[in-house]
Amino acid sequence: MGVTIHDVARAAGVSVASASRALSGRRKVTPEVAERVKRAAAELGYRPNAVAKALRDQTTGTIGMIVPGIGNPFFTTIVEAVEHQLQETGRDLLLCASLYTPEIEARRLNTLLARRVDGLIISPCDFEASAPAVLNAARQVPLVQVDRYIEGGGADWVGVDDDSALAQAVDHVVAGGARSVVFVSSRLMNSSARLRLAGFQLATARAGIVSRSPLLGEFTLAWGFEAGRSLLADGPLPDAVVCGNDEIAVGLLRALRLGGVRVPEEVAVVGFDDVGHAAMCDPPLTTVRQPVEEMAAEAVRLLGQVRVGEPRAAQRIAIAPRLVVRETSRLVTGGTMTGDGQEGEETT
């Protein structure tokens, strides 16, 4: 604690200016001075104060990130990917959770702005309620939305191409012989839910398939389970169920299993995300893999392009995902695309 560049300069017998120059190398100093300063710094254990540097330079080398919840494996994966990208450029991540609450989200935005982050990456929790705070923040600092976005298209966004995703999912089950397909997802509180439903409807229409009215609840295991039960109760089962995320799919699978329905023989099930437990549930889940690493890279890249106050059309980047076929859907192609993709990370 507390050895400053003044101490280093004194120990080396030079001025603070020379010390700073010797250490940063931004202007030349005699080799001898450089040597003395560097040794003094090493001996004293000098560690430049990033706070002072930030104040002077008007840049903190810090990016703020806000996601609805870190308990959710999908967001976790994005956070991890973003952290990874930032490390490449020596920046650090200031992480916050909005707990799916617009008010908390707005507060977090404010503290991050007060901390003078160099940029913001956010997945706004609510399509409408998040809008004012997000737009306001975007006026102060480069801001990129990931996955979810706010209405109006006022800020840059990076996400998955939901149309492509749902088309792949629907085409896959149709190729497997399905003639009736149900979509089980979340109510339309956020952009993802909206886009996925739209993508599903587009894909089924194009495939000329009967799509029964979608079941919309929450992006949770519990809702998946409940939806599964109501499918069992409500008469003839569809040939396939496409889910808005993997949690729903897993809950649904469990309900079907308890109901004695065989998957994929009687009903095919497709999830969305391929994050966390999709590969290890039973049977392993066919799902659409979110291109998380690419999304993070793209978000960080975009962040570097935004110039605050310089009006510019908001960018929207949708990355095409890939369907990962496992065992909850019938394989029809000769060449399998089966992937496991479980990296097996260490725990505890």
Place this chain on the structure above:
Amino acid sequence: MGVTIHDVARAAGVSVASASRALSGRRKVTPEVAERVKRAAAELGYRPNAVAKALRDQTTGTIGMIVPGIGNPFFTTIVEAVEHQLQETGRDLLLCASLYTPEIEARRLNTLLARRVDGLIISPCDFEASAPAVLNAARQVPLVQVDRYIEGGGADWVGVDDDSALAQAVDHVVAGGARSVVFVSSRLMNSSARLRLAGFQLATARAGIVSRSPLLGEFTLAWGFEAGRSLLADGPLPDAVVCGNDEIAVGLLRALRLGGVRVPEEVAVVGFDDVGHAAMCDPPLTTVRQPVEEMAAEAVRLLGQVRVGEPRAAQRIAIAPRLVVRETSRLVTGGTMTGDGQEGEETT
């Protein structure tokens, strides 16, 4: 961007001192001045610069946290809990991942120290290699280890009581009739692996049980699967398998299922962590639940007690966990302790 307290003072027609005082309320000003200043601040959209405040106050209101990986649900859960605790006191979390690599970990420690975090919470990735950097950091700033710790006991630690955990696991399967028990875990690279093995050995000895030699690999699904296969291959199966974490347990379950072994009828399986997918694998896993929220609260509390440079015996706080009985072990008690504990969080 860039309205400072000087701007506010000028707009209100007072000095910066008065403006600061009116806004912070740390000294009295005439109601009239207070009113003028507050209105000016609101009109200009003044947002105090936290960087300048940090420089002046020598405190950033930021806690640094380093975990081996955020991809891992166990660490994610701790991060979430710590973030939650910090919010209570208005502090923010600067999050880093060491990627299970001591060198990266040391670098992250350095940048966090340079950013003058007010404290550090770390789960050191290596029992030995992490020690120098962690001890050095602990000399500069309050530091608390969570879950994993470094050799020598030189820094505070909060974690689970592994002896109690393993005793509960072993006693449970023994009560269910098991006479031979195998421990499948990670090689002893980190403290958790060491303590859990020790706890297991203590518990089996006390129960007078035959414990075959433990299988030690990694804390991964893949290793659990491999261990399960070798159990199947190596002759008579044990009555029960206790695992070092849930990933291992899930991998093992899958190997046993493929081998046609019924769980829990032929072999009982117990995991460790109860985080992520334990409740939703098939059959739902009996496991020891880590008291994550308590650990986080305790870590944050400890952080507040540490005074750097004030020599003090390192604290070690081991919180007793609770066994959550699900379906991979036989129930023997009349009153079941079955818990599900799946909160069902939103995704995407």
Place this chain on the structure above:
DNA sequence: GGGGGCTTGGTAATCGATTACCAATGTCCG
């Protein structure tokens, strides 16, 4: 030998908020 130009070191301003210290004014009481 002298002047132009280059190199290198030092002094002090800067970033923005806080606050120690001083000054001015008001209040109260003998």
Place this chain on the structure above:
DNA sequence: CGGACATTGGTAATCGATTACCAAGCCCCC
């Protein structure tokens, strides 16, 4: 009415690193 004391506002120092600006010294060539 005068002095002691309380209250409130302002000025300037502070936190630590960077750098604009200035000055000194040196080289080179005419």
